[in-house]
Amino acid sequence: MTALLEVSNLTKDFPVGADFLGRPHAQLRAVDDVSFALAPGETLGFVGESGCGKTTVGRLVLKLLAPTAGTIRFEGVDITSLSEPEMRPRRRDLQVVFQDPYSSLNPRLMVRDIVGEPLRNFGFARDQIDRRVAELMRIVGLPPEYMSRYPHAFSGGQRQRIGIARALAVSPKLVVCDEAVSALDVSIQAQILNLLADIQAQFGLALLFISHNLGVVRHVSHR
Amino acid sequence: MSATALEPTVTRARSDFWPKFRRNRNAVAGSIIVSFVVLVAIFARLIAPYEYDETDILFTWAHPSAEHPLGTDALGRDILSRLIVGAQVSLTVAFAVLGITLTIGIMMGMIAGYFGGRLDAAIMRTVDIIFAFPDIIFAILLASVMGPGIITVIVSLSVVWWPGVARLTRSLVLQLRTELYVDAAIASGTPPFTILLRHFLPNIVAPLIVRASIGVGFIIMAEATLSFLGIGVQEPRPSWGGMIRDGIVSLRTEPYLALSASTALGLTIIGFNLFGDGLRDILDPRIKDR
Numbered sequence: 001m002t003a004l005l006e007v008s009n010l011t012k013d014f015p016v017g018a019d020f021l022g023r024p025h026a027q028l029r030a031v032d033d034v035s036f037a038l039a040p041g042e043t044l045g046f047v048g049e050s051g052c053g054k055t056t057v058g059r060l061v062l063k064l065l066a067p068t069a070g071t072i073r074f075e076g077v078d079i080t081s082l083s084e085p086e087m088r089p090r091r092r093d094l095q096v097v098f099q100d101p102y103s104s105l106n107p108r109l110m111v112r113d114i115v116g117e118p119l120r121n122f123g124f125a126r127d128q129i130d131r132r133v134a135e136l137m138r139i140v141g142l143p144p145e146y147m148s149r150y151p152h153a154f155s156g157g158q159r160q161r162i163g164i165a166r167a168l169a170v171s172p173k174l175v176v177c178d179e180a181v182s183a184l185d186v187s188i189q190a191q192i193l194n195l196l197a198d199i200q201a202q203f204g205l206a207l208l209f210i211s212h213n214l215g216v217v218r219h220v221s222h223r
Numbered sequence: 224m225s226a227t228a229l230e231p232t233v234t235r236a237r238s239d240f241w242p243k244f245r246r247n248r249n250a251v252a253g254s255i256i257v258s259f260v261v262l263v264a265i266f267a268r269l270i271a272p273y274e275y276d277e278t279d280i281l282f283t284w285a286h287p288s289a290e291h292p293l294g295t296d297a298l299g300r301d302i303l304s305r306l307i308v309g310a311q312v313s314l315t316v317a318f319a320v321l322g323i324t325l326t327i328g329i330m331m332g333m334i335a336g337y338f339g340g341r342l343d344a345a346i347m348r349t350v351d352i353i354f355a356f357p358d359i360i361f362a363i364l365l366a367s368v369m370g371p372g373i374i375t376v377i378v379s380l381s382v383v384w385w386p387g388v389a390r391l392t393r394s395l396v397l398q399l400r401t402e403l404y405v406d407a408a409i410a411s412g413t414p415p416f417t418i419l420l421r422h423f424l425p426n427i428v429a430p431l432i433v434r435a436s437i438g439v440g441f442i443i444m445a446e447a448t449l450s451f452l453g454i455g456v457q458e459p460r461p462s463w464g465g466m467i468r469d470g471i472v473s474l475r476t477e478p479y480l481a482l483s484a485s486t487a488l489g490l491t492i493i494g495f496n497l498f499g500d501g502l503r504d505i506l507d508p509r510i511k512d513r
């Protein structure tokens with residue numbers, strides 16, 4: 001079986017400071033020579049202390065950042081060398097749930113449009129989108145009627161569910177969860193973790209689960 | 224997350240706009256002045272008691288009377304009528320410049336802020352260069368090439384005004400760029416220009432509206448300055464700047480022309496500034512102290 005995601009020797013430097021010509025003073029190595037592989041349907045927990053570069057790895061895998069060195073293969077294709085237009089069709093299989101449930105939802109859009117955004121991008125028709133969004137709302141445990149509300153009307157845990165619904169919308173093969181529960185109360189954390197575990201069992205998607213909390217990762221991961 | 228904690232309020236973020244508006248004295252006073260001036264400008268030819276170019280050589284520099292409420296000018300033309308038609312000129316220039324500068328400035332600012340890199344550097348260096356150039360000098364240069372007139376005024380004010388809009392837009396875009404919903408949109412496969420329209424524009428529009436309504440006052444002032452210098456609207460069409468220039472010549476003996484044109488100019492500018500200040504308090508309390 002070939003790996004769904006294969007990361008080899010990934011390195012990322014950030015420029016630090018700048019002189020008056022905009023040249024950086026130094027480079028900060030946020031990610032240093034990271035390699036791992038993830039099979040379809042598998043969960044990989046990614047644990048480390050704060051500031052060790054976990055979020056950066058997640059953003060590199062999502063191609064929100066370009067690596068300094070190393071390669072990322074998704075379904076055998078090296079995505080690090082793809083241009084953004086070449087990458088866009090592949091984004092259907094590679095979704096994300098972020099840590100901060102407040103910043104990750106646009107306050108001016110209704111839940112229907114937030115969860116429907118990936119569907120729109122991949123050519124679903126208006127009525128298909130509404131039906132799918134209602135279905136997703138049920139999957140993540142929210143009443144489908146709530147889809148005409150705006151994000152400010154929801155609690156942190158509910159927002160995180162909306163973010164999960166968005167990530168699931170186009171049935172991706174891999175979801176990157178960056179501290180998906182760290183901003184939530186402990187009791188709600190357990191609910192969201194169980195939801196993620198259920199969804200994974202049900203849809204057989206792979207999870208790259210990033211957290212600084214080993215207990216949380218143990219709860220969901222296979223390795 | 225218990226079922227009781229969930230009952231979300233369904234109020235929209237800005238449904239309280241009108242109650243706030245009514246309570247804001249600046250906004251109310253400003254909007255009354257602004258709507259008055261706009262209405263006068265739209266219906267100028269219907270309201271004006273005389274034709275703006277109707278001369279009466281036997282009745283020059285008449286003092287205010289029932290026939291000519293604000294008197295007449297050096298050619299015996301009715302000052303009130305010229306003032307009314309002058310409003311049309313001022314507002315036409317102001318809204319044309321506003322439309323052009325908002326379109327170009329918002330586009331350039333969003334592109335610079337969102338894409339960054341060389342595109343950003345190129346756009347922002349252009350902005351810096353235009354900022355370094357004194358506005359009036361630029362208009363005079365342009366007038367010497369294009370000849371004076373309303374088009375020259377619109378073009379030159381647009382050239383010097385879009386950079387301010389672009390700078391503001393860029394800084395607003397940079398603030399939003401770190402929001403995770405932007406990254407979520409990229410990761411969902413949303414193309415860049417859709418991201419700009421769907422995720423950036425609606426979130427930066429409030430400060431831009433505020434900026435625009437305060438900007439109108441400045442643009443009207445700049446137009447009056449250019450017409451005062453003779454670069455703007457040409458005779459016999461009236462403009463407030465031109466009327467002030469003609470009136471100043473004989474200010475001591477015949478003050479009505481310069482006084483009435485300055486008053487109209489001042490009131491209009493105050494109106495737009497009050498309106499803009501009011502909107503700023505209502506729409507965007509954060510930028511109050513800037």
Ligand SMILES: Nc1ncnc2c1ncn2[C@@H]1O[C@H](COP(=O)(O)OP(=O)(O)OP(=O)(O)O)[C@@H](O)[C@H]1O
Nearest residue numbers: 014028030048049050051052053054055056057212
């Ligand atoms: N855009 C950036 N520019 C400069 N430095 C950055 C940038 N993003 C991250 N860093 C630095 O890279 C290092 C790793 O950051 P990262 O966010 O990946 O850590 P993390 O493991 O996710 O931490 P946390 O557990 O706090 O979320 C940090 O020192 C951070 O300051």
Ligand SMILES: [Mg+2]
Nearest residue numbers: 054055056179
């Ligand atoms: Mg992190």
